[in-house]
Amino acid sequence: MSEKRRGPGYLPVLALRVLGRRTGASLLLAAVAALGVYAGCALQSLVVQQQRAIAETMQNTVIHCTVTDVRGMNADNLNISTAYVEMLLGRKAARDPSLADMDRAVANIKAKVDWELAWPFGMTLCRILSFDSDERLAGAEIHLEPGWSEEDFLWDELVCLAPEGMEVGEYVEVIVSQPEASPRLKVIGRVSGGPDNVLYSPFFMGWGDGKSHAHSIQSCTFDIRDTARLEECKEKLYSTPFFTQPSVNATPDGFAVGVLVHDEVYLKSLEELRANLDTLRLLQPMLLALMGGISFFAGFLVNRRRKREFAVMRCLGLRRGAIFAQVLGEQLALGLAGGLAGFGAALLTGMDIRRGGLAFSGAVIGMFLLGAAVCAAVAAGGSVMKLMKTEE
């Protein structure tokens, strides 16, 4: 009766004493809660990590494209007009609206044409769109005069890059035999470590005779501008009548060219990565159900042992509600302590804890408490006499 006089405030103290006395069981229940929370955080962290890795992969991957004939062949022997390069650069939208915004789909276009020069004797004039358009420039150092940049090679200035060892002044006169032309090119830079018999000029450069001279190119490659928008970019490319998906059985019409998009390995890999992410997402509810079940039974089974204790408490005058509250309080304390420990462990192990992880953890603690509550309700609701007969 003296315990009763101390009032309901004594119950938490009693609960703590009980927990302290039953160290093994308490630790186990706390560990279950901790593991549940840790599992929730870990799974959520894995999902976040995988999502981030996929995004990173998409960002880092460069999808190369090769212009071919419509059958997917002759990539190195195209003989197509430079107009196709202009289309890829998005400069022909006025001719065909389907070419508008093409530059938003493709990037890093590489194309070049070599012209053998009648003068300087033995030299070649190589028209390039960018410095990496010609493999011979790989590893070479290019020194540009101030005010000039690689961008200028996308246009039609009468300029050139000369080999380091070539003796030229500010300008170099070149003679082209077909068509007959002798433009005067301003030397805007030097190439060291590259071929010593090649002058590099902008891809669309005219001959300085005021006429437009179309020429043909042997090869052209480019990249998809944004790998994350791969399908959209491909759709944009293939929506024009000028570029088509190559097929061995296609009939060349002399108009369309094929574009081989080298995305097979990337797409297959992405499929695997996404399957992995799906698996992780799938595991979340499954593990929640299992973890919840373990928590429920752990709470239930451990408290089931205390039937006699609850009966004694009832004999001492404690009401059912008070017993229920005490058991629930004990479990709550254990659950919260375990949950905090799990949460701390998750933080310490560098997990990315977000809303999903917290929700999962909360659900596990909830199941844990539910198990304890059911047990407490059963214990508190039973006949005292029957409970007293329970074997220890």
Added chain:
Amino acid sequence: MFHRQNVRQPWAAALLALLLALASAFSCIGLSGWASFRRQLAALDAQYTTVAYGANYDADIAYNHLPKEYLDDGSILFENGEFWASPNRVNALAEQAPGLLGRNTNVLTAAYTPNQKGLSSGAVEPTAYVDVYDEGRYAMSVAAMRCLSVEENKHRNSIWTDYYIFRFEWLEPVCRMSAYDLPEHSKVLEFLCNVNMCVDKDGNPRSPFETGKTYLFRGMFKDFRTHYWWIPELQDYGWYRQTQETWHGSDPVTDPNNLTYWQRFDTSLPLCTENGASLSVDGVGHPYPLNPNFYLDARELSKGSDSLNLHWSASVPEGSWPLYSEYEGDWRDFLETEEGRVWRDEIIPCCERSHDSVAVLLTDNIQGLSQFCQEESALLEGRFITREEYDRGDAVCLVGADYALFNGLSVGDTITLDLYKPAYFTSRGGIGLGAQGANFYYTCCMPLAEENRLGVTRDYTIVGLYSAPARPCDPDGHGFRGDTVLAPKASAPEVLAAAEEDRVTPLLNTLVLKNGSIGEFEAYMADNGAAGRFRYYDYGYSEMKSSVEAMEASALRLAALGGAAFLIGAAVFLLAGFARMTPSARGLRLLGASPRRVAGEMLAALLPLTAAGVLAGALLGGLLYGKVCQMVLSQSLAPDWPGLAACAGLELLVLAGAAAVWAALTARRSLMRRKQE
């Protein structure tokens, strides 16, 4: 007694078993997840090929500094401390380097295709013709020619320059690939033969040919030059002109439009010394193969008699096919004579077989071929050869799309290959036009000599068509055109057995590296003085690295979570289970039962419960994982049942062991002390 307790309180026993089943299911799902992720990682890994190609393996050494020491393996240490590692050293280092999975040695051979036509480089698109690609098989021809003149070469200045300049005119191509049957541009052509044939055994100049006589020749026909130019008057492309000045001696050939063309007929053959060694080396420094009927006997000239400074005189070996035969009248009549029999029955059929042939590249990894790595070749239709097909040596192949179109083949068709012993040589060329680089290597197969025929004819099923460059120009790897059949190495063991290992061109060799190990490999090479000696390709695996690492982490964490969940679930199970039995155990002990008996009875009651829980959990976990994965995911992630069984077995063992210890401790608990409490 404890059994009765279980029976009396079945729901409590069931709850205990259920708890264990859930913990076991959790661990099994963790294990399945781990196994699935490992499979996914393996699948991801299999999609990528990381290879290393020897770059500039014969690169000129920069002699900017004086050599200080020549090492035994051919490496050079310079005075300024720089070090140049010889190819031997590079290869030896590569064998020890981390990340090396193996060396993929592809085998190149040729095969006669009875039902298909060969695809010479200019067969479909004449502008794509390059003589170097047709050398060997397609260019081999038999021609009837008349000698117009034999002149002494006044400009001769080296042992490589012809002593005589022969002018021949075409009478008729007796056997020439149909792809070359374009309108003839001229009657006169450039004629090449071994300079060593132009001296007798005593070293005196001797012309094998006489002006005005007619001959049947065998050799390599080289069509007009590939360089082309736009001709406004013709509104068409014309062939690149070789000016008279650039070629010693011979007259240029001029067509009605005053454009000059060259056609050549090359009767040169490799030289073989008396001890059977090949004197001629190819573009990678390997001796030319000495195929029967396709070499000349070389005889060393004594210093006194070597007036032309040739060192060797050459002649057709005894018993070998003639290189040329003089005839009179019509060559058709000559073929009917006894002297013409060898031309009719042996040389011309060999020529025809060579025209209707393909190169066969036997490999264990098509995606590891340099041309595919560089995206110069790509799969256009069908599929690649699978790992299982490589391993089994299935008769499946990929052919070039242009070859397939040329011959009306498609995926699913079969191509019959009459296989020959590998015999090839590598040319070092430079086309100089278009996108081609200045220097590249191209490996050509020798004509299909009957003596090299393996007698193995096999039907290969075409599983894919690939695109190939019209002018392959790989500076470091093996470049090939669409007329190359790509097949598993194990599909032609006879070819592998006949291949001479010492003649394998380094262009066919690839080092296969573990995905993601390029940095490690190159660092090792650099540390040992061989930096930058390899070119690497990984199909973008390095860009996938973060995703792969995330997957690996997921797999491990999932397995760890499963294990931890099981351990805690098992601990609760044991705690609750023994808590139920402890009072009864004490009672039994008080009644005089031995601790051993009590422990045994406790175990006998608990173990069936344990087994039921663990097995049910494994089954539940496996089914749940497999079923839901199959329902939700596009691909089946079937649980690994043997793995699950092993996992369940292990769990059972651990639990049984823990239960035995716990039971023993409970049974031996001091009754007196318990009473005092």
